[in-house]
Amino acid sequence: MAITHEDPTTLVLIETRGSVRIITINRPHKRNCVNGPTARALYQAFLDFETDSTASVAVLTGAGGNFSAGADLAAIQNQDDANPLSSDWPDTLPGPIGPMGPTRMTLSKPVIAAISGFAVAGGLELALWCDIRIVDTTAILGVFCRLRGVPLIDGGTIRLPDVVGRGVAMDLMLTGRAVKAQEALRIKLATCYPSSYETVSETNALEQAVALAETLAKHPQICMRGDRLSTHFSRPIREAMLKEFELGMESLTSGEFMQSIAQFFAKKETARL
Template identity: 80%
Template sequence: MAKEEPSKLVLIEKRGTTTIITINRPHKRNCVNGPTARALYQAFLDFDSDATAAVAVLTGAGGNFCAGADLAAVLNQDEANPMSAEWEDTLPGPIGPMGPSRMVLSKPVIAAISGFAVAGGLELALWCDIRIVDTTATLGVFCRLRGVPLIDGGTVRLPQVVGRGVAMDLMLTGRAVKAEEALKIKLAACYPSSYETVNSTPALEQALALASLLAEHPQVCMRNDRLSTHLANPIREAMLKEYELGLETLTSGEFVQAITKFFEATDEKKKKGEGKKSSAKL
């Protein structure tokens, strides 16, 4: 596969007062490696400092939001995700393994979720202020199946959003949550505002309409109320503990064994697929 151009890993588009930030690795279901995490972090720094921008929409290219961290990057130092316990106590905050997960911005961010928002992708969605889904959306802690820990706020933010009981169910089982259930448990919503009926309109289109509404409000008041809500629930210490426990997992033999099995199974599926294609040509 050709080497990816760093400038194309994350796409940025301005539509009036809305900034659309798109993870652009569709061949990887928008999994985030180190360069992508850094590009995302910079994109949100730029958004937050842009006086003409009121709302950001985070989405993914090619029909998926984000399928988590790129496990292949673990084996490649040049592409490894940023890993650091350093966390200065000033806003907007430092870079996290998935990019912006440790940031506290001054303006709202909406997640537009089509397709998969799983593992670290779910953590990115939880970092956003509002999660909008369409009928194609699937959310979940799929990293449970690979022995990969939640280290971008998932163990902290998920219970805040859906309650501890439901969060434990999702975190311990790693099961898939379709759009209908995501609305029911208040993990996500649709727009026009609904936690009951899934909207078939693409999530990005819904999110842009919602962003326009937010941009019409008196901005100082809305942003201060929003920021007060974030600061009233400090998560820095909890996320540092999450990170500490996550590192313990990452350095264990269990993690290496799990992702090795994952790649072996993936390679086997590819070989079988290629075999079927060859047979079809005979």
């Protein structure tokens, strides 16, 4: 398979609006799938956000109408493009890089996901890492990797039940079905701004998220960040994610996974003909 070389400096775009930092995954031709270079760029972007005293709230989004369709499965065939896969997790903040980039980080400041289009598989894991998920009418969320034999390996099995409850999480994780924006509001997987679990906003998710971020940036920061961080520390996630990673690696090294991926790419190639 031919490898398309991309400019690593454009994989993630950074924009500053006052005290709001907008971080955009910029691989629209791949529905913002994340490969190794993109994961590293995302990690660095959030590391810079964390250490920048002028930035109070971050918004994570995707270019070209999609949030992220997950890990780039084509990257597994090229070592330079492969996502980071390591069980090395030193017990120091803000935390190490994860397969999707920042998903093992614990930041001191809030992050909002602005979801238009697909936020599925690893893309859903990225969204779940964020503190708040904002959707618009185009949003589609789901554990689509279930259909490809690809495990949730970056916090999805831990964070999804925390957000929507074990029963709903099991439904989504085992079926791999699509969750459109209105249902995402109903099951409290996402919201709109101004806050609503009733009606999906027609306003673009990024515009909503930036408005919310600007509101959060006006709050007394020490108090807000302390309450937020206390919530993150109320449940040790490191050990749970390491167990998830161990089980996921068993799946990734299995014959079932390689067969599923081969079938996936064979179907894509046939569709091109």
